[in-house]
Amino acid sequence: MVDFTTTQLIMAAGLIAIFSRFLFKNRDLDHIPSVAGSNMAFYLFSSIEHIIFGSTRVLRKGYKQYPNQAFKIPTFDGWLVILNGTHHVEDIRRASEAQMSAICSLDAYFRYRHTLGCPLLDNPFHVDVIRKDFTRNIEHRYEEIYEEVVNAYKELIPDTQGVHFEQLLSKYIHLLVPYNRLGTFEGIRSPDSSCLSDILSILRWRAIIHSNILGSRLDITGDSPEFRQICLGAASEVFKGRLVRFFPTPLQGHASRLVTNMRALRSKMDQFLRPVVDLRLEQQKVLGSDWQKPNDLISWFMDAALATGQDISATDLSSRILFTSFAAIVTTAAVSSSVRWSEGPSPNSHLQAATAALYQLCLNPRGVEAIREEVEKVISEEGWNKAALGRMYYLDSFLRETQRMHSAGTLSMGRTLLEDFMFSDGVTLPKGTKIAVNLDARHYDEKLYPDPDRFDGFRHVRLDSDSQPLAATPTLEYHTFGHGREACPGRFFAITQLKTMLAHLVLNYDFRMEGNTYPPTWKTEVNVIPSMFAQVLFRRRRAKSKA
Numbered sequence: 001m002v003d004f005t006t007t008q009l010i011m012a013a014g015l016i017a018i019f020s021r022f023l024f025k026n027r028d029l030d031h032i033p034s035v036a037g038s039n040m041a042f043y044l045f046s047s048i049e050h051i052i053f054g055s056t057r058v059l060r061k062g063y064k065q066y067p068n069q070a071f072k073i074p075t076f077d078g079w080l081v082i083l084n085g086t087h088h089v090e091d092i093r094r095a096s097e098a099q100m101s102a103i104c105s106l107d108a109y110f111r112y113r114h115t116l117g118c119p120l121l122d123n124p125f126h127v128d129v130i131r132k133d134f135t136r137n138i139e140h141r142y143e144e145i146y147e148e149v150v151n152a153y154k155e156l157i158p159d160t161q162g163v164h165f166e167q168l169l170s171k172y173i174h175l176l177v178p179y180n181r182l183g184t185f186e187g188i189r190s191p192d193s194s195c196l197s198d199i200l201s202i203l204r205w206r207a208i209i210h211s212n213i214l215g216s217r218l219d220i221t222g223d224s225p226e227f228r229q230i231c232l233g234a235a236s237e238v239f240k241g242r243l244v245r246f247f248p249t250p251l252q253g254h255a256s257r258l259v260t261n262m263r264a265l266r267s268k269m270d271q272f273l274r275p276v277v278d279l280r281l282e283q284q285k286v287l288g289s290d291w292q293k294p295n296d297l298i299s300w301f302m303d304a305a306l307a308t309g310q311d312i313s314a315t316d317l318s319s320r321i322l323f324t325s326f327a328a329i330v331t332t333a334a335v336s337s338s339v340r341w342s343e344g345p346s347p348n349s350h351l352q353a354a355t356a357a358l359y360q361l362c363l364n365p366r367g368v369e370a371i372r373e374e375v376e377k378v379i380s381e382e383g384w385n386k387a388a389l390g391r392m393y394y395l396d397s398f399l400r401e402t403q404r405m406h407s408a409g410t411l412s413m414g415r416t417l418l419e420d421f422m423f424s425d426g427v428t429l430p431k432g433t434k435i436a437v438n439l440d441a442r443h444y445d446e447k448l449y450p451d452p453d454r455f456d457g458f459r460h461v462r463l464d465s466d467s468q469p470l471a472a473t474p475t476l477e478y479h480t481f482g483h484g485r486e487a488c489p490g491r492f493f494a495i496t497q498l499k500t501m502l503a504h505l506v507l508n509y510d511f512r513m514e515g516n517t518y519p520p521t522w523k524t525e526v527n528v529i530p531s532m533f534a535q536v537l538f539r540r541r542r543a544k545s546k547a
């Protein structure tokens with residue numbers, strides 16, 4: 001936990017950082033306009049406003065003032081160039097590995113080198129593994145994913161029917177989002193209360209770690225509470241790396257020990273993995289090509305390490321497992337965090353996406369009916385499998401619309417230029433510049449989305465389903481998962497899991513939320529965090545239950 005003295009130290013370091021970033025700011029960006037002005041007072045005010053109130057105001061102002069152009073905003077890390085135009089998105093999508101890098105931007109933001117170590121940055125083979133082996137395996141492991149989803153719901157929203165007294169039968173289960181506080185609804189205080197983050201964390205660790213990442217044949221699985229705790233811990237500890245950025249570069253190594261507990265987590269993960277890795281190396285040696293190795297993330301990582309000329313080490317794999325866990329939970333620069341560093345659920349992009357979808361389902365009962373009808377039809381024809389999810393077009397559109405309006409970040413496609421770069425409109429930016437696409441303003445641009453402030457769950461449904469833009473598919477006007485070579489490699493898994501969760505939910509539960517507006521979000525820097533206090537109530541449906 002960060003104590004008061006440490007907090008003061010961080011704040012002082014933060015202020016010094018802003019001053020020094022201003023004094024040593026990049027003069028090569030003088031040709032790029034700034035909505036905040038360029039003098040010291042503006043720089044300071046805008047950097048602090050950005051942290052306290054989030055970046056939405058300044059980004060929308062810049063979008064109006066400089067349509068289709070670039071502008072810059074001051075941040076703790078110096079100027080950040082914001083790109084407003086569709087041609088900019090296309091330019092980034094087409095850029096080569098030698099021209100710009102996402103991982104450099106992420107390192108600059110989270111200081112991975114001080115929390116996860118440099119090998120991960122120098123040879124990011126884990127990203128390819130997630131994009132290829134991990135994603136390819138979703139289909140034939142789908143049964144396990146589905147089973148875990150059903151079990152997690154059963155465990156956390158117990159079926160009160162037939163278990164409790166008659167008077168309890170009609171009551172809803174309280175599901176507080178995401179903190180576990182008892183609340184009331186229609187004067188009823190429910191005896192059973194759980195919180196969404198519990199469900200999602202169980203789903204995540206069973207369905208992602210247990211089934212898909214580590215594989216069920218291992219001794220260590222997502223079912224181990226300690227293992228789960230380590231992975232959850234990684235999400236918030238890696239995120240705290242953001243604070244390391246406030247310290248001067250030579251002190252950042254020490255600062256990371258002060259503000260994060262990453263070293264301890266890495267060593268605990270190492271203890272879990274070492275025996276497994278050693279055993280596999282031994283079996284490989286003894287059995288050679290006769291060895292039927294487990295088809296799981298550790299094997300894929302080991303193969304990828306060898307293929308890229310790197311020695312296999314448990315320490316390195318530990319760091320990559322923790323990173324994958326972090327990426328799946330916090331999901332990089334674009335996704336939400338919580339500054340409640342020491343308590344509450346870990347920030348989580350699945351949680352963010354599922355929470356936003358759940359709120360919108362509660363606000364759109366007619367949408368729920370249409371999705372329910374679709375899910376019932378598809379499941380009765382196909383059963384639960386990946387192909388069936390692919391036929392749930394209403395549900396997919398609903399998710400895409402939720403992510404359009406409630407993405408977890410205001411920016412996307414953060415990149416660092418590795419060489420001078422000229423965009424197709426002739427704007428040239430120097431090597432080292434940090435850039436990002438204005439996700440929030442573009443997702444609310446009426447030229448891209450007519451009537452953009454209205455949530456229209458079926459806005460993306462097409463009569464010809466083959467042409468429907470899907471929730472997992474980046475397009476030039478939808479940036480939730482980034483775009484191009486470095487788009488989120490875990491997006492197909494994320495959408496598979498979200499669709500399974502929501503399809504199961506509408507089929508098996510009724511739900512209601514207090515209030516009839518979208519609960520207020522909390523914004524800081526580029527992060528948008530759904531309300532932590534809305535109350536959603538669940539009741540098991542009596543008819544047509546499918547699971």
Ligand code: HEM
Pocket residue numbers: 102103106124126127130324327328329331332334335349350353408412413414479480481482483484486487488489490491493494
């Ligand atoms: C709703 C859930 C998710 C959202 C909204 C999301 C969003 C993103 C975005 C915006 C990026 C940056 C893309 C770019 O710059 O073009 C990203 C990168 C990434 N995501 Fe996701 N993501 C999600 C779930 C996941 C999951 C489940 C995994 C892993 C299983 C994952 C692993 C990664 C990794 C490894 C990267 C790349 C990091 C790097 O390049 O170093 N994400 N994600």
